Amino acid sequence: DRLFAATYDRFIMSNLTPQTVLSIRHWTDTLFSFTCTRDPSFRFDNGQFTLVGLEVNNKPLVRAYSMASANYEENLEFLSIKVQDGPLTSRLQHLKIGDSVYISKKSTGTLVTHHLLPGSTLWLLSTGTGLAPFMSIIKDPEIYSHYERIVLTHTCRFIDELAYKEYITQSLPQNEHIGELIRDQLIYYPTVTREPFRNRGRITDLIQGGKLFEDTDLPPFSVERDRLMLCGSPHMLKDTRALLKAMGFNEGTHSQPGHYVVERAFVD
Ligand code: A2P
Missing domain, CATH: 3.40.50.80 (Nucleotide-binding domain of ferredoxin-NADP reductase (FNR) module)
Known part of the structure; x- marks a missing residue:
């Protein structure tokens, strides 16, 4: 099981690229959005989602997030809730400009x-x-x-x-x-x-x-x-x-x- 977990983590990591946080906006106590750099090879249809996350204890922790930015825009934008005990959002809500976030190389979705x-x-x-x-x-x-x-x-x-x-x-x-x-x-x-x-x-x-x-x-x-x-x-x-x-x-x-x-x- 540990071998499987390690292989799985490596597989997830190999499909992620580190990007840099450029701006953060806190709308309310429970809602925020942020923009980050975009890998030049990252392509998506408007309405699709990708995986977004952080490295936690040397492991990738990612969730599905829809792009709020359009596919012709230079940077990516995401909208997120903040859940105080949520595995990812309890951490993601503390993002600062210049931090790294992981973004999948792939996108998918039905809203097309x-x-x-x-x-x-x-x-x-x-x-x-x-x-x-x-x-x-x-x-x-x-x-x-x-x-x-x-x-x-x-x-x-x-x-x-x-x-x-x-x-x-x-x-x-x-x-x-x-x-x-x-x-x-x-x-x-x-x-x-x-x-x-x-x-x-x-x-x-x-x-x-x-x-x-x-x-x-x-x-x-x-x-x-x-x-x-x-x-x-x-x-x-x-x-x-x-x-x-x-x-x-x-x-x-x-x-x-x-x-x-x-x-x-x-x-x-
Ligand atoms: P309500 O305040 O009447 O529950 P949440 O914050 O729970 O995700 O909800 C977001 C919004 O979706 C809220 O305005 C909520 O209204 C509304 N909502 C929740 N359940 C339903 C439903 N079954 N049908 C339509 N709207 C809903």
């Missing part, structure tokens, strides 16, 4: 457009750190040629947890390359469940009660027109899946594109 049938509105439904892959996707100019409209929803318990809110509403629309696409085609719909806010409630309730459609001025989901990507807490995914299934939506896979795709946000 070729798992979806053609459609006209793409809904990106997220809770918590499930926002991360959608940050990458909304910065992808190509997505705006596949869909007439992109709607990004982000549900958190508290307003402070709506990471990147100002970036999405203020910086991105002014971006010299994709600002016009963002202004014309992106709708951002943040919602909060545990304190007063202009949009309140779980996304499942807002879908079922029709509030989401009233507020965005869009028609309710139809199998012909609407496509969805879901990323967030396991409970949200389970309930939203059930809701979509009841409306006749099928989940897409690599071999069989469908009406929606799902990825679980990192929770440890």
Whole structure:
């Protein structure tokens, strides 16, 4: 077993490259993001995830993290929760500029457009750190040629947890390359469940009660027109899946594109 463990660790390490932390932002006591250098050979599709971690006691300790940066950006960006007794995040939350983090050489994931049938509105439904892959996707100019409209929803318990809110509403629309696409085609719909806010409630309730459609001025989901990507807490995914299934939506896979795709946000 020890030989196996050592071989396994070496295998994991051989697929990781050390990168340097460039910036850190603490959004709340339980949420932070950081940027780091990117290996020139690291390639990914917007919406995918990779492995991120640290060396702890001479062993690699890695978890799946979605890239919040777009694949044309020079550096990588990740959004993470802080779990006080979490094996990785209890350490990762103390990152400082100049520290090393390990990043896998590979990326994968289901939140990619070729798992979806053609459609006209793409809904990106997220809770918590499930926002991360959608940050990458909304910065992808190509997505705006596949869909007439992109709607990004982000549900958190508290307003402070709506990471990147100002970036999405203020910086991105002014971006010299994709600002016009963002202004014309992106709708951002943040919602909060545990304190007063202009949009309140779980996304499942807002879908079922029709509030989401009233507020965005869009028609309710139809199998012909609407496509969805879901990323967030396991409970949200389970309930939203059930809701979509009841409306006749099928989940897409690599071999069989469908009406929606799902990825679980990192929770440890
Ligand atoms: P709520 O505050 O009502 O539990 P968490 O921080 O637990 O990961 O949750 C992130 C957000 O996802 C919270 O706003 C939470 O709402 C919401 N959420 C949790 N479970 C579900 C669910 N089953 N369906 C929809 N939203 C959910």
